[in-house]
Amino acid sequence: MSEKEQESGKAGRRGFIGASIAGLATLALAPGVRLIEIGNARPADEAASSTHRWGMLIDTNKCAKGCNACATACNLENGLVQTGRPRTDAQWIRKVELRDKRTGATQQMPLMCQHCEHPPCVDVCPTGASFKRADGIVLVDRHICIGCRYCMMACPYKARSFVHEPLTEQKPDVPRGKGCVESCTLCVHRVDRGETPACVEACAAEGHKALLFGDLKDANSEIAKRLKTEASTELRANLQLNTGVRYQGI
Amino acid sequence: MQVEVFHRLEERFFYGLALAGGLIVGLGLLAAHYMETHGHIVTGMDNQVVWGTPHIFAIFLIVAASGVLNVASIGSVFGKTVYKTRAPLSGLLSIAMLAGGLMVLMLDLGRPDRLIVAMTYYNFKSIFTWNVFLYTGLFAVVAVYLWTLMEPRMNRYSKIAGFTAFVWRLVLTTGTGSIFGFLVARQAYASAVLAPMFIVMSFGWGLAVFCIVQSAMFSWNKMELHPDILKRMKNLLGIFVAGTAYFVAIYHVTNLYFAKQIDFTRFILVDGGIYPLLFWIGYVLVGTAIPLFLIYHPKLGKSCPAVIWASVLVLFGAFALLYVLIIGGQAFPLEIFPGKEVTSSFLDGQVAPYAPSAPEILLGLGGIGVAFLITTIGVRVLHFLPQDDFVQLQGAGNITD
Numbered sequence: 009m010s011e012k013e014q015e016s017g018k019a020g021r022r023g024f025i026g027a028s029i030a031g032l033a034t035l036a037l038a039p040g041v042r043l044i045e046i047g048n049a050r051p052a053d054e055a056a057s058s059t060h061r062w063g064m065l066i067d068t069n070k071c072a073k074g075c076n077a078c079a080t081a082c083n084l085e086n087g088l089v090q091t092g093r094p095r096t097d098a099q100w101i102r103k104v105e106l107r108d109k110r111t112g113a114t115q116q117m118p119l120m121c122q123h124c125e126h127p128p129c130v131d132v133c134p135t136g137a138s139f140k141r142a143d144g145i146v147l148v149d150r151h152i153c154i155g156c157r158y159c160m161m162a163c164p165y166k167a168r169s170f171v172h173e174p175l176t177e178q179k180p181d182v183p184r185g186k187g188c189v190e191s192c193t194l195c196v197h198r199v200d201r202g203e204t205p206a207c208v209e210a211c212a213a214e215g216h217k218a219l220l221f222g223d224l225k226d227a228n229s230e231i232a233k234r235l236k237t238e239a240s241t242e243l244r245a246n247l248q249l250n251t252g253v254r255y256q257g258i
Numbered sequence: 259m260q261v262e263v264f265h266r267l268e269e270r271f272f273y274g275l276a277l278a279g280g281l282i283v284g285l286g287l288l289a290a291h292y293m294e295t296h297g298h299i300v301t302g303m304d305n306q307v308v309w310g311t312p313h314i315f316a317i318f319l320i321v322a323a324s325g326v327l328n329v330a331s332i333g334s335v336f337g338k339t340v341y342k343t344r345a346p347l348s349g350l351l352s353i354a355m356l357a358g359g360l361m362v363l364m365l366d367l368g369r370p371d372r373l374i375v376a377m378t379y380y381n382f383k384s385i386f387t388w389n390v391f392l393y394t395g396l397f398a399v400v401a402v403y404l405w406t407l408m409e410p411r412m413n414r415y416s417k418i419a420g421f422t423a424f425v426w427r428l429v430l431t432t433g434t435g436s437i438f439g440f441l442v443a444r445q446a447y448a449s450a451v452l453a454p455m456f457i458v459m460s461f462g463w464g465l466a467v468f469c470i471v472q473s474a475m476f477s478w479n480k481m482e483l484h485p486d487i488l489k490r491m492k493n494l495l496g497i498f499v500a501g502t503a504y505f506v507a508i509y510h511v512t513n514l515y516f517a518k519q520i521d522f523t524r525f526i527l528v529d530g531g532i533y534p535l536l537f538w539i540g541y542v543l544v545g546t547a548i549p550l551f552l553i554y555h556p557k558l559g560k561s562c563p564a565v566i567w568a569s570v571l572v573l574f575g576a577f578a579l580l581y582v583l584i585i586g587g588q589a590f591p592l593e594i595f596p597g598k599e600v601t602s603s604f605l606d607g608q609v610a611p612y613a614p615s616a617p618e619i620l621l622g623l624g625g626i627g628v629a630f631l632i633t634t635i636g637v638r639v640l641h642f643l644p645q646d647d648f649v650q651l652q653g654a655g656n657i658t659d
Contacts, residue, residue: 075282133381154372154373157308166604
């Protein structure tokens with residue numbers, strides 16, 4: 009390579025680096041234009057913010073009979089193995105079939121942790137292992153859960169599972185442990201990457217779109233708009249837990 | 259010579275009892291180890307019935323530990339001479355049963371190895387956290403109380419120590435009852451009546467345990483309980499047994515009154531299989547009606563064996579009642595969708611088919627073993643045998659002759 013060519017190569021590299029720095033600086037400094045926000049993701053070292061409240065709107069009219077895509081996707085995403093022992097297997101989301109005792113009308117819907125604003129599981133947890141993130145996601149800290157199962161007694165939705173057996177083939181994103189309690193995390197690892205929960209994605213892929221995920225605090229989000237204009241309800245509304253998961257059609 | 263033979267026999271008897279207690283504890287620890295290694299899959303518990311047989315033993319022991327202290331309170335706080343001499347034994351039994359109950363509770367955790375976490379991370383909104391302090395605090399309070407009772411120089415503080423223990427255990431049993439009383443999720447719980455109900459239950463169960471242990475110690479030492487003292491204690495037991503029945507009745511009657519609770523009450527009292535059977539036969543007939551008959555029968559009520567039998571049956575009833583309340587209360591499905599029949603892969607809408615497993619029962623018995631072992635060693639090494647001063651009791655009008 010000639011000296012001239014080498015010089016021009018260096019200049020090209022310098023120009024590229026300079027332009028990159030300028031571009032990054034613009035992205036970082038310009039208010040509200042950070043890429044990270046566009047994708048709803050947040051860096052791993054940044055705490056969850058109370059400017060968001062993640063929630064879900066479930067339209068039971070769109071939930072198809074016999075379809076179990078949401079639960080299957082959840083099991084796959086979170087490494088929940090179904091051993092055929094339903095009494096003790098962990099189920100973070102399940103399809104429930106309802107039949108009205110008087111009219112006989114039937115319907116179905118998925119049921120999981122309702123991510124309450126005032127979660128009874130968090131109130132009763134002796135060590136604080138059950139906690140609610142600033143963005144409304146209710147989680148279990150597996151490092152300090154002692155497996156007392158008081159949260160399972162307290163949950164009005166039977167949303168929590170106890171790990172009854174030793175575990176294998178866990179997912180790196182979803183740490184679990186024998187003797188601890190767990191429940192739907194709203195796929196927190198995906199939400200933090202700016203993605204939607206696996207069940208929502210699977211339902212959409214099946215073409216049902218019964219599950220809508222979004223930020224309840226963002227007035228421009230689809231979920232907030234629909235909650236504002238359409239009737240919805242929370243399960244066991246009399247307990248006034250202000251759930252993050254809302255239902256339509258029940 | 260005869261004294262020597264007696265001592266040799268007595269020593270053998272003690273070691274035999276200690277060995278039996280140790281064996282039961284050992285089996286309980288083995289069961290806990292088995293549960294910890296394999297997970298709770300080896301128990302009858304599941305995601306619906308999350309607290310099983312170990313909780314029945316643990317709650318029985320903790321509630322009775324609080325109640326047995328009543329004997330001491332009547333002596334120290336209310337100044338009844340008959341009960342004063344019984345205060346040390348009552349304190350020892352309280353510590354022994356509390357230790358047994360806490361061991362069961364701890365070893366039934368999913369992660370018993372994380373005890374240190376339970377002791378260092380606190381959520382003060384949780385009634386469990388309050389109970390960590392109330393339970394461990396009771397050890398300290400009763401230990402100080404025993405010290406003031408057994409060390410003559412400390413006797414003058416016994417009244418204040420007794421009063422502290424009295425208040426402490428009332429708060430403690432309120433806390434234990436509130437573990438259930440604060441649960442809004444399940445049909446069986448979320449009732450303010452559970453806290454006072456647990457307090458009255460503790461009085462009855464504690465006194466029943468005391469009567470059994472006292473009579474065992476008396477017969478071991480070839481002593482006889484004065485008929486007037488027996489009469490006082492059995493009458494008190496009768497009042498507590500009737501008091502518990504009253505609260506249990508109120509609990510069910512209020513539930514019957516609320517339309518939303520009728521299905522649950524029908525399940526627990528009529529068509530729930532094992533639960534109505536345990537309630538009516540186990541608790542109402544064997545654990546309440548027969549003991550009351552034995553206690554208040556004009557002739558039988560005066561015989562020591564009849565009162566002991568009544569006490570044993572009260573304890574049987576206690577286990578039956580706790581089984582119905584704890585297991586039955588969880589087995590009944592959560593009512594998430596009122597007015598709807600629910601089915602799911604997670605067994606929504608179905609009664610959970612719980613059956614106790616051997617490791618659970620052994621762990622629970624291990625807790626009783628701990629209480630038995632501590633009591634046996636305690637009465638051997640320290641002076642816990644109630645010795646009545648009949649002249650003083652006559653002077654106080656507690657006995658007639």
